[in-house]
Amino acid sequence: MKRTKFRIMVTGRLGKVTRDLCEHMESDRGYATVECAPKKGELLKTSLATMPQVIIICLRSETPETVKTFDILAEPAKVGAVTIIVVANEEDTEAFTENTALKKAVLLPRPLPLSVLYYKLHELESRWRDAENGIILSLNEFERPEERAAFPRRHILVVDDDPEQLVQIREHLQEFYETTLVGSGKGVLKYLDRFKVDLILLDYMMPEMDGPAVLKELRSHKEYEDIPVIFLTGVTEKDVVVKTITELKPQGYVVKPAKKSEIVARIIDVLG
16 A cells, blocks of 8 residues: 655745755655745645645744734644644744744754754654554643633634635634634535534635535535534625525525624624
């Protein structure tokens, strides 16, 4: 049987460093690597598309704002087993730990000898392959302290093939709800196999498996049939969506681009 390659995504504002790192990991260790620009949309799109086992963030001269750019990587960490490695000097490590919303990360010093990185990656790959074989092992990682909410936050699954839309909706909802972002219709059932959600915001038009196809599939499974679904749709699709609503009976729709107040109001109408 062909051995699955260990997948690693590398990001950071120093393009030459990230490119060189990818080349070294591919030639020295045979890892499957992908380089990604440190922009929210690109980070989300690439991570959800490739689903790497490890994401390496190379920091340099960071500000609170640039650190928060990487918060979007919490989304692929929810969907799959992803370990985030942050490579930084003492100053950037402090900026990261003080400003990040990421819950976990492995911290490695900069400058970083490749031997140290390879040692850690070998450990992570071994644990990943053990997990594939049914052996579950925990990782010793940095963990950000959590503030306990006075009331449990409702969990919203947002599904859209446009990463910019996903980022925007997440920013609209993060004040009030726990959100998870999925970039395709096929990813919905995979996620629901592992986690529970209170409501799905579902893009109407998507390649391969569109919103109506996803909703039909949900309604065919007893464990998912009662999950409320709200369609996200463009203005030009509005008449078609109205017809679909009469057939599939979702809990409503929101026309994109929607204001924060419109999306939240629609969710409140459904969830209370």
